[in-house]
Amino acid sequence: MNDSPADSRTRLLDAALKVIRTRGYSATRIDDICAEAALSKGSFFHHFASKEALAVEAARHWSAVTDAFFAAAPYHQSADPLERVLGYIDFRRSILSGLVPEFTCLVGTMVQETYDSSPAIRDACEASISGHAATVARDIELARAKYAPNAPWTAESLALHTQAVLQGAFILAKARGNARVAEESVDHLKRYVELLFHPTNPKEH
Amino acid sequence: MNDSPADSRTRLLDAALKVIRTRGYSATRIDDICAEAALSKGSFFHHFASKEALAVEAARHWSAVTDAFFAAAPYHQSADPLERVLGYIDFRRSILSGLVPEFTCLVGTMVQETYDSSPAIRDACEASISGHAATVARDIELARAKYAPNAPWTAESLALHTQAVLQGAFILAKARGNARVAEESVDHLKRYVELLFHPTNPKEH
């Protein structure tokens, strides 16, 4: 566990995120990851027992990286929970720029390919998605208690719905080759949340 | 192009749909498809020039199969376009039963794996998704003209949003191992559409 400028294990994990996000899990070769990390196969198998074990660790690494990323995002500063929820959605929308593999989700991609073949990877992906949804659900629950205590939906299900919209938006972006469609879908999501919390304030509707 | 009880080419395409939906594109082996279709590799390469060519044809076949499936669905019988739109969503929700590979989307799965490596497959998947969205958009546009002519969103973007929700719901279902989450997300989608068209009818909100 030496930690030089960039730990070899971390370099391999970062390389895995990048390569898997662009090519998908099955199509990425261990050699591709090694090349991206500028390390050898010997090093790879020193740190990971198998390709599958790497995938599980990559999902965990993804969670750690994204948790830190969202924890540092500005929307947490709002005092009002609903503003934080809407701020989260705005933030998600704002990062839909740049190249497709840079804003899409590792675990959403991986679970599509592995849900039937690798329970270990599937569970790691599920934990990543649900973990992130749970952090969103906390603010949603606060907003719900404050503004819509009798709402017929749960904070958890709305949080998962936000993730579904995002995951689906990524698919559309990949199919279209750009993020415009994804942005529009997130716009619909934001309008939905606004309507849920301000049903009597139609704006234009 | 003979069409016996079950055309070999069609059998291969149907087999491809099934196998790719469960294992993903990269992980499915041509031999798996042949085995599923009870045909040989010789037959496969008689009908398809390559694995990539099969994928393109599979996407088109998927479009044809799903087009027929949705065209025959009962929701088209409503005279009111908004009822047809809501009926479409109800119908999409109702088919979220059975095993995961039986209700998920072939092209949504494939495009995640191929958007960067195969423009031909990506384009075929894009055409399939957009084509289906366009049929949904027709009823949405009619409903919009009738009930919400000044709405600040386009029928096309709302139709694409429905597809995003569904695609994302499939990912969550794969991660969870069952369709419950997907149903809940489609419930949110339906509530959104109802709110868009009946903003002054709060029910409970």
Next chain:
DNA sequence: GGCACCATACCGACCGGTTGGTATGGAAGT
């Protein structure tokens, strides 16, 4: 300091099963 010993980290050649694709030939219809 110098030495023996050992653990971690890493390299890259190599192995063997897998896999996309090819070659060839045969059966059946026309």
Next chain:
DNA sequence: ACTTCCATACCAACCGGTCGGTATGGTGCC
């Protein structure tokens, strides 16, 4: 005879994983 359709046999490249070996550095003993 010619085409269509499909099966068997086969090939060469690929790829996950193995293995022998090297480099580095820490620890304890003298």
